[in-house]
Amino acid sequence: MCGISGIINFGNTPVSKEILDEMNYSQFHRGPDEGNSVVFNNIGLAHRRLSIIALDNGKQPMTNENSNIWITFNGEIYNYLSLKKQLIKSGHIFSTDSDTEVIIHLYEEYGNKCVDYLEGMFAFGIYDKANCKVFLARDRLGQKPLHYYTDSNKFIFSSEIQAITKHPNINKEINYQSIHDYLTLLYIPCPNTIYRNIFKLPPATYLEFDIKKKRRSLSKYWQPNYSNKTSISYNDAKYELRRLLELAVEKRLMSEVPLGAFLSGGVDSTIISGLISNNITKEPISTFTIGFEENKYDERKYAKTASEILKTKHHEKVVNPLDFSIIPKLVKHFGEPYADSSMLPTYLLCKFARENTTVAISGDGADELFAGYERYYAYWLTAKSDIFPNSLKSKIHQFLNSILPAGNNDKALIERIKRFSKALSSDLPNRYLNMISKCSEEIKQPLYGEQLKDFNPSSTKLHMQKLFNTVTSLDQAEKVMELDLHSYLPNDILTKIDITSMANSLEVRSPFMDHDVVNFAASLPLKYKLGMKTRKKILIDSCSDLIPKTLQKRSKMGFGVPVASWLRNEWKKMATELLLDGNSIKDGFFNSKTVSEMLHSHQKNKADHSYLIWSLIIFELWYKQNF
Numbered sequence: 001m002c003g004i005s006g007i008i009n010f011g012n013t014p015v016s017k018e019i020l021d022e023m024n025y026s027q028f029h030r031g032p033d034e035g036n037s038v039v040f041n042n043i044g045l046a047h048r049r050l051s052i053i054a055l056d057n058g059k060q061p062m063t064n065e066n067s068n069i070w071i072t073f074n075g076e077i078y079n080y081l082s083l084k085k086q087l088i089k090s091g092h093i094f095s096t097d098s099d100t101e102v103i104i105h106l107y108e109e110y111g112n113k114c115v116d117y118l119e120g121m122f123a124f125g126i127y128d129k130a131n132c133k134v135f136l137a138r139d140r141l142g143q144k145p146l147h148y149y150t151d152s153n154k155f156i157f158s159s160e161i162q163a164i165t166k167h168p169n170i171n172k173e174i175n176y177q178s179i180h181d182y183l184t185l186l187y188i189p190c191p192n193t194i195y196r197n198i199f200k201l202p203p204a205t206y207l208e209f210d211i212k213k214k215r216r217s218l219s220k221y222w223q224p225n226y227s228n229k230t231s232i233s234y235n236d237a238k239y240e241l242r243r244l245l246e247l248a249v250e251k252r253l254m255s256e257v258p259l260g261a262f263l264s265g266g267v268d269s270t271i272i273s274g275l276i277s278n279n280i281t282k283e284p285i286s287t288f289t290i291g292f293e294e295n296k297y298d299e300r301k302y303a304k305t306a307s308e309i310l311k312t313k314h315h316e317k318v319v320n321p322l323d324f325s326i327i328p329k330l331v332k333h334f335g336e337p338y339a340d341s342s343m344l345p346t347y348l349l350c351k352f353a354r355e356n357t358t359v360a361i362s363g364d365g366a367d368e369l370f371a372g373y374e375r376y377y378a379y380w381l382t383a384k385s386d387i388f389p390n391s392l393k394s395k396i397h398q399f400l401n402s403i404l405p406a407g408n409n410d411k412a413l414i415e416r417i418k419r420f421s422k423a424l425s426s427d428l429p430n431r432y433l434n435m436i437s438k439c440s441e442e443i444k445q446p447l448y449g450e451q452l453k454d455f456n457p458s459s460t461k462l463h464m465q466k467l468f469n470t471v472t473s474l475d476q477a478e479k480v481m482e483l484d485l486h487s488y489l490p491n492d493i494l495t496k497i498d499i500t501s502m503a504n505s506l507e508v509r510s511p512f513m514d515h516d517v518v519n520f521a522a523s524l525p526l527k528y529k530l531g532m533k534t535r536k537k538i539l540i541d542s543c544s545d546l547i548p549k550t551l552q553k554r555s556k557m558g559f560g561v562p563v564a565s566w567l568r569n570e571w572k573k574m575a576t577e578l579l580l581d582g583n584s585i586k587d588g589f590f591n592s593k594t595v596s597e598m599l600h601s602h603q604k605n606k607a608d609h610s611y612l613i614w615s616l617i618i619f620e621l622w623y624k625q626n627f
Contacts, residue, residue: 002060003027003048003502004072004146005158006125007167008134010214013153015044023163024048029333030074030159030502036060038070043127043134043211047072050505052359053256058098065093068129069107073100074159075122075144076509078251083117107135115206115221119251121513123201125157134209140222141365141513142190142203142490145498147335149198150216155209160499161335164198165626171197172626179337179589180457183439183447183615186339187491189463194336194622203490222515224522226473226482234528234538241520242542248514249275252361260286260357262349262508263312264559265302267540267547268363268372270310272511274546276361277310287312288353288360290319290345294562297345302551309548315356319348321561322570331621333503339615340492341563347500354506364497365512368484369521370539371477371530375435380477380530382431432468432480433461436488438611447595447612451588478526485518564610568603575599575617582620583627590616 005023007015020037024046028035031048038045038061047060053076061072077083080099083106088094092105099120106114107126112135121143126135136157138146148157149164151171158164165172175196178188190200201207204222209215230237249272253259261273276285287307291300300316307314321344330343353360367373441459448455464483471482494513501508511517521529528538540552567575576599579585585592595616602609 002050002074003030003159003163004074004123004125005046005163006072006127006134006156007044008155008209008211009042010153010155010211012042014041015039017044019167020044020046023158023166026163026166027158027160029505032505034059040127040129045070045072045125045127050358050507051257052076052507053098053254055256057096058100060100062096062098062100062104064101064104064108065095069104070127070129071100071104071107071124073103073122073124075120075124075139076252076254076507077102077118077120077122078254079117079119112206112208112219119515121509123159132211134211135206136201136209137206138201138203140204140515141485141494141518143494143498143510143513145495146201147193147198148201148207149195151197152214155211155214155216160333161193161195161198162332165195165335171195173197176452176455177457179452179619180444180455181460181463182337182339182619183444183612184433184437184460185491186438186611186615187495188336188338189487189491203486223470223472224482224485224515224519226471226478226522228523229525230520230523237524237528238538238542241517241524241538244514244517244520245271245511245543246275248511248517249361251514252509252511255359257358258286258356259359259361260288260315260353261312261361262353262363263287263289263303263306263314264363265289265299265304265306265551266363267536267551268366268512270306270363270547270551271366271539271543272361272363273306273312274310274543275511277312278546284311284313286356287314288349288356289314289316290349290352291316292321292345292561293318297561305548305550310546315352317352319345319352321345321348322566324571324574327618328621328625330500330503331618332625333499334495334622337615337619337622338495338499339611339618340496341561341614342559343496343500344561345559346496347503350501350504350506350508354504357506359507359509360501362497362508362510363512364493364508364510365489365518366536366539368481368489368493369512369518370536371481371526372536373484374535375432376477376481376530377535378435379431379480380526430461430464432483433464438615443612447590449585449588449591475526477530482522563614564602564608567610567613568605572603575613576603578620579613579616582624584616584620584623587623587627589619589623 007020009015017039024035024037027048031050033051034049036047045061061070063070077099080102083102087105094101115137122139123144123146145159147161156164173196178192178194182188190202205218205220207216207218263269263273273287289300289303291298467483471479473479473482497508579595584590598609601607
């Protein structure tokens with residue numbers, strides 16, 4: 001895994017190698033093994049390398065035999081050997097053993113269509129000297145990040161935002177709409193970032209930049225089709241899913257360095273570890289689990305049960321996510337506000353795994369593909385209520401709100417019932433947003449300070465409506481799953497795993513993100529995945545021999561930490577001082593009185609404002625680091 005960056009100055013202004021190298025060095029953690037850069041007057045490419053394959057001859061930026069196409073590449077191409085054979089037959093000459101060189105010759109052969117042939121996770125930038133253009137591309141699911149900046153003088157790209165902001169001559173104006181959406185979602189949705197002139201390249205998208213015309217164009221090259229359902233039987237689908245998962249895992253074992261797997265004791269990671277252990281590797285796979293002192297959040301006993309049955313070489317460690325010093329470091333790596341608190345244990349798991357391995361296999365993505373989240377079940381139920389008039393559903397919501405007491409725990413049953421009843425009375429896009437929203441539109445207005453007083457935000461529901469218009473599923477509940485595949489998964493889950501793993505120089509591979517697995521999952525009828533009593537039905541049935549019986553029945557736990565409790569106890573003083581004396585209030589982003597009232601209400605156990613308080617803490621840390 002690696003870090004990439006590039007600068008394109010307009011009008012023959014030479015690229016400063018010093019600036020390019022500083023950008024490159026800011027991503028040292030993504031590639032501690034090697035760092036290089038090349039400059040062609042007004043064009044510069046840079047690369048940090050974490051060596052996984054072709055250890056001796058995979059140096060980047062890399063070029064073809066004519067030195068007219070250059071690439072800086074981050075990721076792994078799992079089918080590169082078969083592609084290489086085909087390209088050699090077509091007359092292409094190779095000088096390395098790396099998957100990087102395959103992309104170069106694939107681009108020579110097929111141009112922009114090269115991305116259609118790639119199986120893997122990737123983000124890369126190609127400088128095509130002959131056609132005076134830059135070509136950027138990102139993998140289908142968005143496993144590897146790619147950001148870009150543009151103004152009237154230059155075009156810049158990089159793996160991480162913090163590399164772009166190292167450039168001394170960029171416009172760092174804050175995008176207020178991004179703040180608004182961030183408070184709702186805990187992340188900033190693609191293609192926006194916290195900066196007005198920096199963007200995320202969307203998953204399954206390539207960008208062509210014409211250097212002479214200073215013009216960019218974006219094209220989407222892949223999307224799973226949820227409307228085209230398979231006609232095969234449940235049993236046949238079950239066996240086909242198992243076959244595809246075994247192939248996906250086998251592809252991701254390609255490595256010349258130590259390799260292991262995350263094992264939480266949940267269904268998804270147990271399946272992946274089981275597929276590795278029972279069917280593919282001869283030696284026991286190393287598995288990694290972290291535990292906490294808080295029993296409610298500790299999964300070690302489940303992971304140990306899975307490990308003993310699967311016969312893995314198991315490693316476990318008790319960690320302390322209360323260590324707040326981790327947070328500013330993570331904020332720096334994310335480069336913008338990101339407030340999913342599970343980044344804490346994920347970072348600690350990656351740090352622990354990196355002590356023994358360089359590559360880890362994870363179970364990310366299964367919930368979105370096979371209906372693992374409770375909200376899919378809730379949405380499935382609410383969709384059945386659409387036979388009743390909205391006026392009746394609205395009255396039910398009002399009645400429940402009037403009789404249910406105020407809660408102080410957002411995850412408690414009472415609060416979940418309130419969210420469900422609110423969703424019940426909403427139209428489709430608002431229904432989804434009401435289920436996942438961490439901060440309502442009504443709360444935001446009194447929260448905003450002088451800096452945002454003239455800001456007229458677009459409701460986050462408009463962003464969701466736009467996404468809803470792109471989904472292909474014909475089923476209302478499945479639309480939400482597809483929506484998550486294009487929003488929550490790349491913007492939250494995959495961003496988290498990339499940043500926390502690369503902060504520890506660890507590569508993480510996710511077999512559920514194999515696009516053949518994704519296409520097949522999309523083709524399955526919803527009833528194969530979700531029912532009145534089951535979620536992830538076909539996934540569990542297809543791999544039941546790998547999952548201990550005691551784990552098949554356990555409820556989904558998630559990988560969380562008790563932030564609400566910490567903000568009332570261990571982090572109470574820190575949170576109060578950080579926010580009320582912080583720069584984001586002093587500079588008028590947020591209203592001191594409103595923030596103070598929220599802190600007081602939460603700390604006195606009168607309400608649960610943990611999501612919002614945590615989001616404000618992250619924003620304050622980011623703002624203090626960058627302004």
